[in-house]
Amino acid sequence: MKYNELTVGMSSEIEKVFDLKSVQKFANLVDDHNPIHLDEEYASKSIFKKRIVHGLLVSGLISAVIGTKLPGEGSIYLGQSLSFIKPVYLQDKIKAKVEVIKLRDDKKLVTLKTICVNQDNEEVINGEAVVKLFQ
């Protein structure tokens, strides 16, 4: 999308289920073999009681919406803040939602509210992204 096609309030989303295979693959990609993600027995003794999905893997859905939908191709990702509010468990269906909340015309900067909710509509991640467009 071009900068001048954007308006405050526009939104877009992507949904995805994260399974054990996804978590194992991400663990290998970034060498994060923390047993809270991979070892069911270890996780059962933690405050989470079950294995959880890496927060930055789930957050990848946010950049997927930004990079492919809103604003989409051509977006230059400048920053992202993330609060991990609730754990994401294996097989949770996560929806990443992105909404334009601020436009700064002189620099073509777009601020987006970015949240992820689970299948029970509980917010699991929230934050903001800043994106620059050249067109």
Add this chain to the structure above:
Amino acid sequence: MKYNELTVGMSSEIEKVFDLKSVQKFANLVDDHNPIHLDEEYASKSIFKKRIVHGLLVSGLISAVIGTKLPGEGSIYLGQSLSFIKPVYLQDKIKAKVEVIKLRDDKKLVTLKTICVNQDNEEVINGEAVVKLFQ
């Protein structure tokens, strides 16, 4: 590590090269098929000139340090801010460095400065993480 073993100034790091295979795998994991990451011809016409690695894939190295080294197992990841300062290209060797900058004893909260540098020691990502410990 236990909370009372931590001191301001402690640091740890992990290093990793991201290749095309890593980028393709992450693209599939989060459905982010933005051509800036995957299509060399498309990328050659962009301001980056070459394909770049997803910012949130690179950032995964930060959570790897936090979850496996400092503070390590038992860390509850509460938040992360990320500024994407420079692009990360395929085959770049990225070092994620994490340093304790603040300790809040009453809640066992740890604030860490989190940066990623490339093989030329240029900062590509910076930000802060907040982690809670129970022990």
